[in-house]
Structure formats: structure tokens, C-alpha cells
Amino acid sequence: MMDKKYIQDQLEVAFPEAHVIVSGDDGAHFHAHIISAAFVGKTRIQQHKMVYQALGDQVGHDIHALSLTTQIPEEAQ
């Protein structure tokens, strides 16, 4: 069973300066909102790929569904 704390930890390691909020309590479906300067200059596709890469093979397996909101700090203000 996957829990949101684990996803949160993985993302905070991958995006150390980011603001990360993970929600979802059913063990399979999660939403992650990540605000990071690492996304500056990237398209939304590239931003989401960075998040998927941080979570590795778990997306689509242990993490059944992960919806994403990625923003650069300016967008989040």
C-alpha cells in the first residue's frame, strides 16, 4: 500500500527547494502539487516528466494514479 508521505518524501528529495503537497488517502490515487524553480523554462510536459522521473517505476504500478499540478514560483503567487 502506497501512502502519501512516501510520495511526499520522494518528491522533496528530488526537488529540495520546492513546495510539495501530496494528497490522497485511498492508497492508490494521489494528487501532487509541486511549486519549484526547477520548472522554470520547461514546458508542462517536461515538468510532469521530471516528476515522473523522480518517482521512477512506481507510477503506474504502486501508485495507480497520480494527478499533477506543477508550477513555477511566479505562477503560484
Place this chain on the structure above:
Amino acid sequence: MSINDQINEQLNKDNIVLYMKGERMMPMCGFSATVVDILSRYPVEFKTYNILADDDLRQGLKVYSDWPTYPQLYVKGELIGGCDIIQELHQSGELEKILTEA
């Protein structure tokens, strides 16, 4: 034919291609259903492929696109995004431009 050739052929054949879970009239996943619903609001034709019915395609496309989840929307051969990005582009009005210029 390799799976990559097969995907290239599918993307060359139709301008707007949605790889989804289930059929257009009967999506098997809420995210796929959402994207079908959004695309249906635009006056454009789109082709769908049910990746649940073809495991080679399901696994191969993830590698092809470097994108681990479904649905995946392609316009003119380019990956536009999954459900979250499509919703965002729909709300911002950008999707209309992308689809109608296809």
C-alpha cells in the same frame, strides 16, 4: 513491424490521436473519460486506441513517449499531455488553438 514503427504509423495517419483505457464510448478509467469528454466539445475528429486491448502497445508507448501513464493525447505526432495538462489547456483556451490548427 516494431512497436515504434506501429506507433509512428498511427500518429502519421491521424492528426489527433488519443491513447486511452477503454473505448471512446466506454472509457475504463475516469481520466480517459475526462479527456474524451473534453475532446468531444471541439469540432474536430480524433482517433482513439484502447491500450488495454493491446499490451505491446501499452508498454511500448510508455517507452516511446517517456510518459508512464494513460491517457496520452497526441496532435500531429507530438505528445500534448495526459489528463491534467489537457484539462489545464482546455481551461486556458490553448487547447482550442492546438486542436483547430491540427
